[in-house]
Amino acid sequence: GENVEQHPSTLSVQEGDSAVIKCTYSDSASNYFPWYKQELGKRPQLIIDIRSNVGEKKDQRIAVTLNKTAKHFSLHITETQPEDSAVYFCAAKPGGGADGLTFGKGTHLIIQP
């Protein structure tokens, strides 16, 4: 089955700086890669996603890049703000008609004021 590795497990950045979280996946047939933000005690919420036929996608301060050859994808947050503090999860959806997301272990992003 699919295996998703996520790094780092904790990331502390100064407010206004950029943050980058990286993930690798094992199944080359995976075709959909969402990122979720989870605040303490809340549900995971989709913040951005990318499909395997696209290399990059941007939404305001958030961007995701995908390298299918290397089987890795990254989340980039620019001009970080205190409200960006949360746990971020990457995930991969299998191809071939299967469904269900395999998640990375999460990155605790801390924005230092």
Add this chain to the structure above:
Amino acid sequence: DAGVIQSPRHEVTEMGQEVTLRCKPISGHDYLFWYRQTMMRGLELLIYFNNNVPIDDSGMPEDRFSAKMPNASFSTLKIQPSEPRDSAVYFCASRIRGLGYTFGSGTRLTVV
């Protein structure tokens, strides 16, 4: 739309008791997923349904776990008998083909 609705929000039960978690997916969504979240194992897919039919239950940890989806607007996850190691947050999620997955608020289960 009210989103994915789960009940109860919190459940505390004694070891050996039966526990039933409930989920109402977003209307029109034809996929429903049950996930479990723990500190040690993260978010794990337990089972998913398509058009009310269980498709993949390979993530269900043991025979003590069972899930049903009697109609398009309701699903249950049952644990019988419950054990302390079942303590976790259980999330239900739904989606429609072509769109992303929406999670419910979760049920925090504590088995003492």
